[in-house]
Structures are given as C-alpha cells and as structure tokens.
Amino acid sequence: MAAKALNDEQKAALGRWFETFQGFAVPAEALYDPSRGSGLGEMVKAAARDLPFESEPMEFLDLLYDLAPDEALPEDENGGG
Amino acid sequence: MADVALTDLPLETVRDMIADGETSSREVAEACLARLDGPLAALNATAGIDHDDALAQADAADAVRSREAALGPLHGVPLAHKDMFYRQGRISACGSRIRAGVVADKTSTVLRRFDAAGALDVARLNMVEFALGVTGHNEITGHVRNPWNADYIPGGSSSGSGVAVASGGAYGAMGSDTGGSVRFPASCCGVVGLRPTLGRISRYGCMPLSHSFDTVGPLTRTVRDNALLYQVIAGFDHRDPAAAPHAVPEALEGIEDGVAGFRLGVPEGGFLDAASDEVRARIEAAIEVYRKLGAEIVAIDQPASLDLANQMCSLLIATEGAALHAGWLEERPDDYGRQTYARFLSGMMTPATRYLQALNLRRAILEEYAEAVIDRCDAMIAPVMMDPVPTIEESDLGGNPGFLEFIGRMGIATRAVAYLGVPGLAVPCGFTSNGLPTSFQLIGRPFDEATLYRAARAYERETGCTAPRPPIS
Numbered sequence: 001m002a003a004k005a006l007n008d009e010q011k012a013a014l015g016r017w018f019e020t021f022q023g024f025a026v027p028a029e030a031l032y033d034p035s036r037g038s039g040l041g042e043m044v045k046a047a048a049r050d051l052p053f054e055s056e057p058m059e060f061l062d063l064l065y066d067l068a069p070d071e072a073l074p075e076d077e078n079g080g081g
Numbered sequence: 082m083a084d085v086a087l088t089d090l091p092l093e094t095v096r097d098m099i100a101d102g103e104t105s106s107r108e109v110a111e112a113c114l115a116r117l118d119g120p121l122a123a124l125n126a127t128a129g130i131d132h133d134d135a136l137a138q139a140d141a142a143d144a145v146r147s148r149e150a151a152l153g154p155l156h157g158v159p160l161a162h163k164d165m166f167y168r169q170g171r172i173s174a175c176g177s178r179i180r181a182g183v184v185a186d187k188t189s190t191v192l193r194r195f196d197a198a199g200a201l202d203v204a205r206l207n208m209v210e211f212a213l214g215v216t217g218h219n220e221i222t223g224h225v226r227n228p229w230n231a232d233y234i235p236g237g238s239s240s241g242s243g244v245a246v247a248s249g250g251a252y253g254a255m256g257s258d259t260g261g262s263v264r265f266p267a268s269c270c271g272v273v274g275l276r277p278t279l280g281r282i283s284r285y286g287c288m289p290l291s292h293s294f295d296t297v298g299p300l301t302r303t304v305r306d307n308a309l310l311y312q313v314i315a316g317f318d319h320r321d322p323a324a325a326p327h328a329v330p331e332a333l334e335g336i337e338d339g340v341a342g343f344r345l346g347v348p349e350g351g352f353l354d355a356a357s358d359e360v361r362a363r364i365e366a367a368i369e370v371y372r373k374l375g376a377e378i379v380a381i382d383q384p385a386s387l388d389l390a391n392q393m394c395s396l397l398i399a400t401e402g403a404a405l406h407a408g409w410l411e412e413r414p415d416d417y418g419r420q421t422y423a424r425f426l427s428g429m430m431t432p433a434t435r436y437l438q439a440l441n442l443r444r445a446i447l448e449e450y451a452e453a454v455i456d457r458c459d460a461m462i463a464p465v466m467m468d469p470v471p472t473i474e475e476s477d478l479g480g481n482p483g484f485l486e487f488i489g490r491m492g493i494a495t496r497a498v499a500y501l502g503v504p505g506l507a508v509p510c511g512f513t514s515n516g517l518p519t520s521f522q523l524i525g526r527p528f529d530e531a532t533l534y535r536a537a538r539a540y541e542r543e544t545g546c547t548a549p550r551p552p553i554s
Contacts, residue, residue, distance in 0.1 A: 051441055064280075068526070
C-alpha cells in the first residue's frame with residue numbers, strides 16, 4: 001500500500017497537536033507519517049471490530065507458548081524435572 | 082597468508098584447532114583483529130576495539146587450555162557483537178550520538194553466557210542508529226558498507242555484525258531483530274542469521290527498541306556454527322520479563338539428519354509472489370533442492386492477514402520506540418539522524434487505542450497462521466529481501482525520498498514473522514545479477530529452532546551455499 005506525505009495544512013495541524021499534547025515543537029520537515037497516510041489506522045480499527053470483547057494483548061503469549069513442540073514445552077509440562 | 086585461511090574457517094573448526102593445540106587463541110584473535118583493523122574498518126563495520134583487552138582474553142584462554150582438559154564449547158574463539166549488548170564498564174553507543182559516551186552498568190545475559198562458554202569478545206560492531214532502520218545507513222556514525230561491493234548496503238540494523246562475520250573479523254556475532262535486523266544483514270552479506278522465537282533468548286542487558294518485538298540472535302558463516310551459538314545462549318532468564326520457560330532441545334544433535342519426511346510450506350499468492358523475479362528464481366531453485374532431498378513440498382494458502390501483520394508491526398515498533406525515546410526526542414532532537422527522528426516521531430502520533438487494538442489482534446492473526454501454516458508444514462519458505470540488494474546511494478532516503486516504497490517492501494516478510502513471534506532463519510541461496518547475495522528464510526514453529534537448523538543444514542550440505550566469501554582488499 002503506497003504511503004502518502006502529509007500536506008502543509010496537515011503538517012501544521014500535527015505540529016499544533018505536538019505542542020499541545022507532547023509539549024514540544026517539531027520542525028515541519030520531520031512531520032511525515034507513512035502509517036497514517038496508508039490508512040493503517042482504519043485497517044486496524046476495522047480488524048479489531050471482530051475481536052472478542054474480552055481480548056487482551058497477553059493472550060498472544062499463551063497461544064505462542066502452546067504452539068511449541070512437545071520436546072520444548074516447559075519442564076513442568078513435559079514430564080521433565 | 083596463514084591468517085586469511087584461519088579467518089575463513091568455520092567456528093567449529095577453529096574451536097577444535099584451539100582445543101587440540103594446532104593453533105592458539107592468540108593467533109586466531111590476532112588474525113581477526115587484522116581483519117577488523119583493515120578491511121572491516123574501511124567498511125565502517127567497527128564501533129570500537131580494545132586490542133589489549135582482546136589479546137589479554139586470548140592469552141587467558143590459552144593459559145586455561147594449557148592446564149585444563151574440559152573446555153567450554155566456544156573456548157578461545159573470537160566473537161564480536163552489535164554495539165548494543167552491554168558489558169559492565171564498557172561503552173555501548175547503540176550507533177548514536179546520544180549514547181556515545183555511556184558506560185554500561187550491567188552485562189547482558191547473552192555476553193555472560195558466551196563468557197561462560199569460553200568465547201572472546203573482541204570488538205563492538207557498528208549498527209543503525211538505535212537499531213531503527215533496515216538498510217545500514219547511519220547519519221551519525223557513517224554508513225556501513227557491503228563487503229561484496231562497497232557501493233551497496235549491508236542491510237540493517239545489525240549491519241556491522243553481518244559485515245564482520247562475512248569478512249572474517251569474527252566467527253560469530255550477535256545482532257538484534259525487532260522487524261528483520263538480523264535477517265537483513267545476513268541476507269545482504271551472505272551469512273546465516275537467526276531471529277529466534279520471542280522469549281527464547283534473553284534480552285537482558287541489551288538496548289531496547291520495542292518490547293513487544295525485540296529479539297536477539299546470532300549471525301555466523303555456517304548453519305552448524307549458528308546452531309552452536311544458539312545452543313549456548315538460548316533458555317530462560319529470570320532477568321528478562323519476556324523470557325519463555327520452555328526447554329531447549331539440543332540443536333546440533335539431529336542437525337545432520339536431513340529432510341526426509343520434512344514438510345516445507347511454499348506460500349501461494351503471498352510472499353513469493355511479492356518477490357522480484359530474480360529473488361523468486363533463487364528461492365524456487367532452493368525449493369527444488371529440498372524436493373530432491375526428499376522433503377515434502379506443501380502448498381500453503383498464505384493468510385491475507387499477514388499483510389496487516391507486517392504493517393501493524395511497523396506501527397507498533399515506531400510507537401513503542403517513541404515511548405522509550407520521548408525524553409530525548411524533546412530534549413535532544415538535533416542529536417538524532419533525520420530519518421531516525423522522523424520515524425520515532427511518527428510513533429508519537431499513534432492513538433493509544435489503536436496501539437492496543439494492534440496488539441490485541443496478535444493472537445487472532447497467529448491463530449489464523451497456525452491453522453494455515455503451522456498445522457500443515459514444519460517450516461514455510463519465504464524471501465528475506467524482496468529485491469536484489471540496492472546501492473547505498475539509491476536507498477538513501479535523504480537524497481532519494483522516492484525510495485521509501487522500496488524500503489517498505491524490504492520488510493514485508495520479516496516484519497510479519499516478528500508480529501507472529503515465530504522464529505525465522507535466513508539462509509544464503511546464491512547471488513543476483515548485481516553480484517550481491519540473496520537468501521531465503523525458513524519460518525518455523527514457535528520454540529522449534531532445531532528443525533530450522535536441520536532443514537537449513539541439509540540445504541547447505543547439498544549446495545555449499547555458505548562457502549563463498551567476499552573479496553577482501
């Protein structure tokens with residue numbers, strides 16, 4: 001997905017946002033945000049609509065750990081000492 | 082020259098030669114230092130070398146060998162590491178101006194484990210500023226150059242690690258891989274590089290970039306050497322809150338067993354289609370090697386969600402990095418390279434709700450991946466880089482902003498792997514028409530690095546893919 005540069009008006013708005021919420025000024029040339037220009041935020045929002053209400057980030061690790069082969073399971077789960 | 086032959090040998094061979102008294106650790110260390118001081122300095126691969134300390138380590142190793150029969154698995158072998166692995170009392174500059182004079186107050190678990198195995202630590206290696214970049218450009222410490230052709234990028238962010246290992250400055254080097262930073266330099270420099278399963282190797286005492294994705298992994302010239310380093314450093318560490326409690330099966334034990342019965346997943350309509358013709362041709366040739374060796378080739382319908390995973394990984398790395406750097410971004414903006422500063426700033430703009438949603442999606446996407454890939458094959462093959470290695474000049478975003486799309490393409494397959502938390506092993510698979518190396522990666526089941534090593538070793542044994550060495554002037 002192609003990234004888009006911010007126009008001057010958007011950069012000015014972002015600069016004001018930085019001053020207000022981050023408390024420091026940012027030079028206009030630094031304000032380039034490929035992720036926003038690509039529409040990623042909207043994609044995340046749309047994908048997250050299908051998640052269960054109870055979702056939380058740590059659930060990822062439970063699954064990652066469970067996918068290990070038997071011989072790599074933690075010692076208390078594979079019969080080892 | 083004797084030292085050229087010595088530095089071109091595999092780690093295992095040199096380790097055995099030291100143990101048998103055929104050479105000394107000092108002789109090997111001097112040969113590596115000659116490489117680091119000469120051609121590797123010209124490629125800007127080194128960040129700092131304490132010659133006296135390196136030789137003192139070597140002399141101590143030789144003294145131990147002369148009086149003890151039982152030696153560690155890396156006894157007397159020179160390693161060097163990305164300049165973000167802390168050693169107490171030593172500077173770790175992290176490729177930056179901001180940390181240029183900061184002396185570490187702790188030693189990383191990885192370095193402690195290497196020390197315990199008898200390895201030498203002979204140099205700090207250059208890197209992309211704060212590990213935030215894929216090409217090897219560094220506006221602060223200077224760009225690192227590719228040993229196969231100095232006009233080309235070495236890949237980043239563990240650029241010095243890839244260059245030093247390829248060129249005989251060390252027999253192995255650690256890098257960090259948050260979104261591809263071990264696999265890119267491994268691919269660009271023609272060496273083997275591992276991104277381990279998230280939590281497999283301790284990150285304690287390493288510079289953080291993004292706690293959800295940071296991993297550290299070894300770069301070596303051969304598959305067996307990579308497995309050896311992995312074996313020394315993998316395993317639980319109570320000092321890393323993300324460390325996994327899983328057992329570490331012996332990676333070298335079955336490494337020569339071949340791929341009969343091994344199921345190699347080949348993505349259809351995904352990473353392979355996205356690769357350029359040249360890179361895809363090299364990987365298709367590798368798939369044929371696996372078929373010939375007896376592997377079962379399994380067509381994989383690559384989940385479309387991996388595209389989103391790639392993009393979310395990029396967003397999350399910038400966001401978590403920005404949180405770590407917020408103070409310096411405010412107080413020392415002029416001390417950052419322009420690209421690093423801009424990238425971190427982009428992370429400051431992520432709404433907290435979107436950040437958390439992107440993390441929440443991780444389990445659902447891993448579930449989909451497990452069903453489509455992990456349940457059907459032992460490892461999936463994919464490109465590391467989608468395109469042949471570019472030149473430093475054409476990939477300099479400062480002078481060529483239009484190259485951003487290429488940079489984005491570079492990480493399509495590496496960032497998705499990082500988002501999933503699964504391991505990826507970069508394996509050289511020949512050269513493209515510009516004379517630069519290219520690689521495939523084997524993407525495995527969580528905590529099953531041993532299977533990746535076995536499959537990679539079968540390919541290496543059949544093709545000699547890790548034998549070519551870059552020219553040293």
